[in-house]
Amino acid sequence: MTEAGPYARTLAGKVVVVLGGSSGIGLQTALQARAQGATVILTGRDAERLEKAAELVTPARTEAFDVTDHSALKAFFDSLDGPIDHVLVTAGGPYYAPLASIDLDDADAAFRGHIGVMIDVARLAAPRIRAGGGLIVMSGTAPRRPTVGLIVTAATATGLSAAAATLALELAPVRVNVIAAGFVDTPLSATLVGDGLDARRAELRERLPIGRVVEADDVAALAIHLMTNTALTGSTFDIDGGQQLVAGL
Numbered sequence: 001m002t003e004a005g006p007y008a009r010t011l012a013g014k015v016v017v018v019l020g021g022s023s024g025i026g027l028q029t030a031l032q033a034r035a036q037g038a039t040v041i042l043t044g045r046d047a048e049r050l051e052k053a054a055e056l057v058t059p060a061r062t063e064a065f066d067v068t069d070h071s072a073l074k075a076f077f078d079s080l081d082g083p084i085d086h087v088l089v090t091a092g093g094p095y096y097a098p099l100a101s102i103d104l105d106d107a108d109a110a111f112r113g114h115i116g117v118m119i120d121v122a123r124l125a126a127p128r129i130r131a132g133g134g135l136i137v138m139s140g141t142a143p144r145r146p147t148v149g150l151i152v153t154a155a156t157a158t159g160l161s162a163a164a165a166t167l168a169l170e171l172a173p174v175r176v177n178v179i180a181a182g183f184v185d186t187p188l189s190a191t192l193v194g195d196g197l198d199a200r201r202a203e204l205r206e207r208l209p210i211g212r213v214v215e216a217d218d219v220a221a222l223a224i225h226l227m228t229n230t231a232l233t234g235s236t237f238d239i240d241g242g243q244q245l246v247a248g249l
């Protein structure tokens, strides 16, 4: 039986905040949330990029700021008119470097940009989140298969999952979940892979068990499911088309 009231499996009438919603996974999640009747609040750093996204999403509000800036993040949550239901955090990218090349300042920034942001968002957002709602943080599948160069990225991903489980207890009934993605075809991936993008796509189509590349839309569908299925909290959900099952992919 589908639950009613705050636990209804729908986004109609809900308020969804996407921190990092002007591109990729965040943008697709915002579009799907709007299509399901949610009120969407969209943020990102680059105001122009955000306004272009807003033309597609028609959010109730946009706000350009860096989520790693505590004062700006606090001002944003303080300025919200009423309660919210869901927050998705997609900000922050991977940091690749083998041990000898790790720049400690960059590594600190990567930890701050993922785990620090999760803690900050959890503290600022949780008091505003209605029963049945929650926080979702983007992460990756790097810890599943140890690989040289992924020390920082694997450690932040593991830390996010551990933090989600702990926060799910501390913030209950607010729910907290993590999405761990493999390769997703987004502007971020295009920037990271550069000239090799088409070859990478072809390799993934050839070798992934699903026979196609995972798109931002696929990850967005998982985010929407995590928002509307109120049985889910404290967990990490992998979405990689089976990438971690295939050696060397």
Ligand SMILES: NC(=O)c1ccc[n+]([C@@H]2O[C@H](COP(=O)([O-])OP(=O)(O)OC[C@H]3O[C@@H](n4cnc5c(N)ncnc54)[C@H](OP(=O)(O)O)[C@@H]3O)[C@@H](O)[C@H]2O)c1
Residues within 6 Å of the ligand: 019, 020, 021, 022, 023, 024, 025, 026, 043, 044, 045, 046, 047, 049, 050, 065, 066, 067, 068, 090, 091, 092, 093, 094, 138, 139, 140, 141, 180, 181, 182, 183, 184, 185, 186, 187, 188, 189, 216
């Ligand atoms: N794509 C993949 O293959 C993949 C795999 C595993 C995990 N992930 C993770 O999933 C998340 C989303 O990735 P994506 O591929 O969708 O990236 P994307 O296309 O670059 O989108 C990221 C969004 O977040 C915003 N953003 C980035 N840093 C921000 C900050 N400090 N403050 C506020 N907004 C910020 C960006 O806008 P501005 O740049 O204008 O701020 C943009 O709207 C990232 O955390 C990424 O590491 C991605």
